[in-house]
Amino acid sequence: MGRLKCTINYDGSGFFGFQFQPTKRTVQGELEKVLKQIHKGDRVRLQASGRTDAGVHAKGQVIHFDSPYDIPELGWKRAMNTLLPEDIYIDKVEGVTDAFHARYSAMEKEYHYFVWNAEEPDVFKRNYAYYFPYRLDIDKIQEACRYLEGTHDFTTFSSAKATTKGSKIRTIYQATCKQSGAEMEFIFRGSGFLYNMVRIMVSVLLDIGQGRRNPADIKSLLDGKNRQLAGKTIAPQGLYLWQVKYDK
Amino acid sequence: MGRLKCTINYDGSGFFGFQFQPTKRTVQGELEKVLKQIHKGDRVRLQASGRTDAGVHAKGQVIHFDSPYDIPELGWKRAMNTLLPEDIYIDKVEGVTDAFHARYSAMEKEYHYFVWNAEEPDVFKRNYAYYFPYRLDIDKIQEACRYLEGTHDFTTFSSAKATTKGSKIRTIYQATCKQSGAEMEFIFRGSGFLYNMVRIMVSVLLDIGQGRRNPADIKSLLDGKNRQLAGKTIAPQGLYLWQVKYDK
Incomplete structure (x- = not known):
């Protein structure tokens, strides 16, 4: 009971x-x-x-x-x-105890996003990673991740359809990218995430890795507070809700 | 053309x-x-x-x-x-050239079979590996693999439903098992394989790894030339046709 x-x-x-x-x-x-x-x-x-x-x-x-x-x-x-x-x-x-609430007691969330960065797609990964065949500069992606970390208004990086009326300010404790062969794993830990936020961030990070934007552009994107400034929302199948942390 | x-x-x-x-x-x-x-x-x-x-x-x-x-x-x-x-x-x-035939020109085939040997199943592996939660002795499995290698009559290890009337003699060049964390990968290279042969061999190898049979039993199983002697045919989702080799 x-x-x-x-x-x-x-x-x-x-x-x-x-x-x-x-x-x-x-x-x-x-x-x-x-x-x-x-x-x-x-x-x-x-x-x-x-x-x-x-x-x-x-x-x-x-x-x-x-x-x-x-x-x-x-x-x-x-x-x-x-x-x-x-x-x-x-x-x-x-x-x-009854004081616990899966949503309201959450202190931290972690999402991972997998990209399959190879010339050829892999049939076994089609539902589990986003296939992206273009060359990426991981150093530039890492540099851009530094700009995402910290407390910011993430309006630019959240779905315009979001019905949440509250604050768009969130804190990202960690944003990073690991590469292992053709597999790239983006890791985001934060106080909370807005609707589509991880998928929009990864989309912009891939633009930066491809050289279509600069790492420092993240700053102006955040400052602009406008969803139109960021690119499209990347495909869902690369995204994993990895863990949710609660106060002990 | x-x-x-x-x-x-x-x-x-x-x-x-x-x-x-x-x-x-x-x-x-x-x-x-x-x-x-x-x-x-x-x-x-x-x-x-x-x-x-x-x-x-x-x-x-x-x-x-x-x-x-x-x-x-x-x-x-x-x-x-x-x-x-x-x-x-x-x-x-x-x-x-017209002399090439995908089936008749094949010189060697390689199959891999993946087993997820952990206490807990993994939802992401359910279609790609066989979930087997019991402890396995990999040394015994390796020892048993040695008995499968070579030229044998594999009647015991082929589906009784097989319609092939021809010889059940095949040569296995390599039978081995690699472990990486909870993932076990069985590798078989041979001149050819009978219907269900890999899945029946892996089933018997898991029996041996669990201690329900001895590695040397492989010899008497082969000698018996009777499908009834081997265990069940293991699930299909762990099996991969890995490569087919042809004469240059």
């Missing part, structure tokens, strides 16, 4: 995003279906740390829900994984 | 195997559809080095076909890749 926190992996390829939609396969829909089964037909609402779009993956999405049942943590994990489809897996279930 | 040899990758997850079936999505079906488009509606038959089952992948399947068109190799590659779906990719097109 009480509140349960679950850490979840999913392959976003087969879902129309996280958020429940009555006629479409969504991660929330699958999770709530299983919770309903476990609760003998009673609907259980869950709260997530945030939504992810169609095609976006999670290595550490966090949700919470309340249950009247007294089941040990490992029992919850086993019961849910037995009932869930193969593209969602519950890594961990922890009992938490 | 003449015969074209193509080296092809495909993600087997979305196909009912390689071989054409009138009402199902197959690799051959997609390839022939594209060849028909390029040939303005004329049907073009292709020959492959061999079939792969539903769910089985290819990093280096080889096919050939004949065309009346005089297109440069790179032109063929581009035209086909432009028309093909994202889960098939033509790596290479080479003009060959």
